[in-house]
């Protein structure tokens with residue numbers, strides 16, 4: 001299902017500090033957007049607003065997939081990968097993906113086993129996630145997100161801890177599974193967003 005996310009004069013502040021203000025922008029399925037800006041500018045905050053986790057302090061954010069979605073249902077249509085979202089460390093990789101698919105199914109034809117093969121982590125399938133290296137954890141996070149059968153992918157610093165092969169895997173996954181979806185990449189590293197067709201710089205929304 002195609003998704004449109006429209007922001008109209010959106011503003012977000014923490015206490016008395018505005019992070020962005022007067023931000024009007026429309027995101028559409030089939031496009032990928034880089035959310036850029038320096039450290040602490042508000043990229044993660046912006047993605048949290050788009051995910052429905054943070055409320056705006058002024059203006060509106062509207063999610064439409066044929067009909068307008070109520071904010072409390074938005075999370076079902078979105079998959080999120082971010083350094084501050086945790087994996088379930090007590091589980092093995094296979095257990096984790098099996099658990100995940102009960103509440104967010106994977107794209108058609110994909111099973112946890114097939115996913116583990118595609119991301120080249122067969123040797124770690126039965127290993128507990130707490131024993132993974134940081135790069136292995138990041139691959140697991142990316143897989144959980146990108147293989148989810150949802151129209152919107154939110155990727156915050158998606159190549160954190162990835163080596164060259166991991167970055168190549170990221171590009172392959174984007175190429176194969178992100179095309180018809182709506183993809184937002186929060187990043188200040190071009191390696192992570194070079195495929196994005198549009199840029200939104202949070203710094204452009206700080207004149208208040």
Ligand SMILES: Nc1ncnc2c1ncn2[C@@H]1O[C@H](COP(=O)(O)OP(=O)(O)OP(=O)(O)O)[C@@H](O)[C@H]1O
Pocket residue numbers: 014015019037038039040041042043044045046188
């Ligand atoms: N829950 C919160 N309460 C108060 N202030 C917050 C909260 N979350 C973030 N901030 C502040 O909002 C600003 C934007 O933070 P955010 O994490 O969105 O930036 P970022 O652009 O993602 O940064 P980075 O590039 O370092 O990841 C920062 O000044 C941060 O301290």
